[in-house]
Amino acid sequence: MKNLFFNRDYICIHRGEKYYLMNRKTLQKFDLNGDSFEIIRYIHDNGLSKEDLQGLNSNLLSFVNYLQENQILVGDESKRGLYHIKDLRTRPHLLKIFLELTHRCNLKCKHCYTSSGMQGSDENELTTEEIKKMVDEAHELGIWHFDLTGGEPFVRDDIYEILEYMGEKGMIVNIFTNLTLLDEEKIERLRDLPVSQYNVSFDSHIGHIQDEFRGVKGAHQKTVENIKLMRDRGLTVQLNMVIGDHNFDTLDEMVSYIQDELGVHFTADVITPAGRGREYYDEYKYAKTIAYVNSLHFSENKRCLVKEMGDFEAPQQTHCGVGDNFIFVTANGNANLCPSLTYRESPELCVGNLRESSILEIWGKLIDKFGGVDCEVHDDCPEKEKCAGGCRSRAFAVTGSVNAPDMSYCIQYGVDSKCID
Numbered sequence: 001m002k003n004l005f006f007n008r009d010y011i012c013i014h015r016g017e018k019y020y021l022m023n024r025k026t027l028q029k030f031d032l033n034g035d036s037f038e039i040i041r042y043i044h045d046n047g048l049s050k051e052d053l054q055g056l057n058s059n060l061l062s063f064v065n066y067l068q069e070n071q072i073l074v075g076d077e078s079k080r081g082l083y084h085i086k087d088l089r090t091r092p093h094l095l096k097i098f099l100e101l102t103h104r105c106n107l108k109c110k111h112c113y114t115s116s117g118m119q120g121s122d123e124n125e126l127t128t129e130e131i132k133k134m135v136d137e138a139h140e141l142g143i144w145h146f147d148l149t150g151g152e153p154f155v156r157d158d159i160y161e162i163l164e165y166m167g168e169k170g171m172i173v174n175i176f177t178n179l180t181l182l183d184e185e186k187i188e189r190l191r192d193l194p195v196s197q198y199n200v201s202f203d204s205h206i207g208h209i210q211d212e213f214r215g216v217k218g219a220h221q222k223t224v225e226n227i228k229l230m231r232d233r234g235l236t237v238q239l240n241m242v243i244g245d246h247n248f249d250t251l252d253e254m255v256s257y258i259q260d261e262l263g264v265h266f267t268a269d270v271i272t273p274a275g276r277g278r279e280y281y282d283e284y285k286y287a288k289t290i291a292y293v294n295s296l297h298f299s300e301n302k303r304c305l306v307k308e309m310g311d312f313e314a315p316q317q318t319h320c321g322v323g324d325n326f327i328f329v330t331a332n333g334n335a336n337l338c339p340s341l342t343y344r345e346s347p348e349l350c351v352g353n354l355r356e357s358s359i360l361e362i363w364g365k366l367i368d369k370f371g372g373v374d375c376e377v378h379d380d381c382p383e384k385e386k387c388a389g390g391c392r393s394r395a396f397a398v399t400g401s402v403n404a405p406d407m408s409y410c411i412q413y414g415v416d417s418k419c420i421d
């Protein structure tokens, strides 16, 4: 009889030359070598019995003891993970599927890049079974990460079933949510689900500012109540703030409020000019806001920002992974370049539909068409080290080309992109 099993809280990853174990709750990583990966794979597939343990040499036994002491192996079979070995098979590596579960939403935010609202219908949405099939295929390809977004993911009645299934299949799942549709009972249910992080929209500590921006009275209060309930139950919440005219002047107070009253991590971004967010575009204002947002530095654990006041100096950018390591799937199954570069902006930004093609085919098409997409003068730009090429969505919104310079960044770095040969 087997009495040691691989703990479902972990996944074991083989990615190119690298092997590692990852805790799905804390996202803590442990490096492995190829041999230890294969040993874990064997235990994951077969379990270990007392007799197996007796036959192990001392090196193997101490490795197994280490795994047991760290709860990577457990004695309780109900905690066993069965789909938790991930051999990443895609080249280049497809690291994440960003999935819009629905286009429907209970709010109607002024800036929404998907232009979501209750006017949408669920008619053409991927069904529960279609989503499960996508998860199965992702697992076969060794993909372990889903980001779930919308619309509002919690308008779907099958959301718990989807989360459970993703959990069973060894996925790391993050959800983007406005958090207004939950209550204490629903939050209790979430405690058993393997969501690594809830990315919650938060626009202001002042109720009426957020309600006005989000288009529904009372939304702010519900969100704040639920943030506290989730925080108190140990669920990982990160606030996503979008910075614009509605909150720029009160940012300092907002940061203090989040740190003192809510005590959760937060991150900040500017409004992308897509969907209803197009209304807000102003290159110069953007440049200033981006510079400010970038002056909020990540702390060591990368889950919170440490604010640095002073000059808005243009700092080093990082690449978001567009055309490099993720696909964005809209609620109807279309596969697109990124959340704000979809078929809704232009049919050319969609590379197929997952109802008709496999993930592998779609990934091949995306890489053929958009692989390495970048600012076309990046290599010759005097600020090429600092600027990662800007945002392709902003470039597209202004020029109609995903390869154009992102003027908000050019302004910030003092670059005249027209003078670059």
Ligand SMILES: C[S@@+](CC[C@H](N)C(=O)[O-])C[C@H]1O[C@@H](n2cnc3c(N)ncnc32)[C@H](O)[C@@H]1O
Pocket (backbone or CB within 6 Å): 105, 111, 112, 113, 114, 149, 150, 151, 152, 153, 176, 177, 178, 179, 199, 200, 201, 202, 240, 242, 269, 270, 271, 272, 273, 274, 276, 277, 278
């Ligand atoms: C599209 S929403 C979907 C999830 C959920 N309904 C929510 O609002 O949190 C995901 C995130 O994108 C942000 N967002 C929406 N439109 C945006 C835009 N034009 N620019 C930047 N962020 C935007 C939202 O504020 C939210 O944090």
Ligand code: SF4
Pocket (backbone or CB within 6 Å): 105, 106, 107, 108, 109, 111, 112, 113, 114, 115, 116, 117, 150, 151, 152, 178, 214
């Ligand atoms: S940003 Fe989120 S909450 Fe607001 S309308 Fe869009 S999908 Fe809904």
Ligand code: SF4
Pocket (backbone or CB within 6 Å): 375, 376, 377, 378, 381, 382, 383, 384, 387, 388, 389, 390, 405, 406, 407, 409, 410, 413, 415, 417
């Ligand atoms: S031209 Fe503008 S967007 Fe392109 S790399 Fe230089 S600063 Fe960045």
